[in-house]
Amino acid sequence: MIRIVSLLPAATEIAAALGLMEHVVGVSHECDFPEEATARPRITHCPVHNADLASAEVDQWVRRALRDKGTIYTIDEPLLHELRPDVILTQKLCDVCAVGYGTVARLAETLPGPPKVVNLEPTSLSDIFDDIRRVAEACGVAEHAHGVIAAFSERVEAVRRRADRISHRPHFFLMEWVDPPFCSGHWGPELVDIAGGRDSLGRRNRPSAQVDWRQVIDACPEIIVLALCGYHINRARRDYELLKAFPDFESLRAVRSGEIYVVNASAYFARPGPRIVDSLEILAGILHPQEFPEFVSRGPDDPRVVRVG
Structure with missing residues (x-):
């Protein structure tokens, strides 16, 4: 059975849409959907997550942490080793959104295998759909992606068609x-x-x-x-x-x-x-x-x- 670690809430939801949740063995501290994701071991931590700071305080803390440490997250490396993932889903899009690709790629090299690291870096709707395809291929269920993407695309086009009439x-x-x-x-x-x-x-x-x-x-x-x-x-x-x-x-x-x-x-x-x-x-x-x-x-x-x- 393939073992997946998702370090990004969107990636966890993509895995779920592809029918892969039973293979997800670890998630980030922010992965809260679908409900079953909340029962998975948490591999990342962020000090300001749920810290109830004012917006300006969050902004200042993030800027300072990125300047001093290059990241605002920590990873439970022993837990990651224990989970023995075959695939790690992460991102390179935003240093504030989740653990960065470079950090994850370096850690992956220390794991048995090593696991495949899948980088998600969308900037558009089409990129998001491409990421669904990318996750499906990396996890061995490429055939599942077409139906999932087609269903989402039809909803997008339904909105577009109606809005274009206004x-x-x-x-x-x-x-x-x-x-x-x-x-x-x-x-x-x-x-x-x-x-x-x-x-x-x-x-x-x-x-x-x-x-x-x-x-x-x-x-x-x-x-x-x-x-x-x-x-x-x-x-x-x-x-x-x-x-x-x-x-x-x-x-x-x-x-x-x-x-x-x-x-x-x-x-x-x-x-x-x-x-x-x-x-x-x-x-x-x-x-x-x-x-x-x-x-x-x-x-x-x-x-x-x-x-x-």
Whole structure:
């Protein structure tokens, strides 16, 4: 039986979509979906995970840790040896998102085999689908990938077809961090575009970046969505309170029209795996609720998206 260690939540979800969860023997500290992933041994640790720090404190800690140590994570090396993986799923996309590829590749060389290290580095929807194919091939189930990708692709195209019929494309700001402000990057602006919006501050196929708050004011977004990296709904609500104190906040069109939302970015937008398609559908429901009523927020207890402004 193949033994898989996944050091990335999105990779764990990809493995599950491919029917491989019974082969996953270890996961990262952030892997919480599907439910059975929470029962697997945790191989990584991050001191600020669930530390309840303010956004500015998290940002400062991350910058300092990357400068001083090159990483914000630690790996339980004895446990990794004990688990004897044949395949390790990791990433090279972002030093903040998960343990880096270089660290994992060096550790893999010390393990029996050594195991195959699969690097996931998506910057777009097509890259995410390619990663599903890559994981399937590495784990010996290449034939499973086609059906999985086809099902996800059909959902994407269904949103695209309906959104393309709508002439008005609202000015949109997909916000990845509040203090300091960050725009979205990689697949984020692409999702907005497919769902029928325009994010002039987004960095398509490139990393997210810090922006000046004045840029947001000048962009005059009609809708603002807080898709804060690693944050669930309730944590994002707290940062919305910070945002309300920013200069000229009340002057924003999105504020005046009550079009500000918080989403569960930890589960959806920040995970380039199967649920990225759910992220697209969430955006479609925000941008064009009359065209996509099935994706609209179900109220303040909706675990996906809540209207706060």
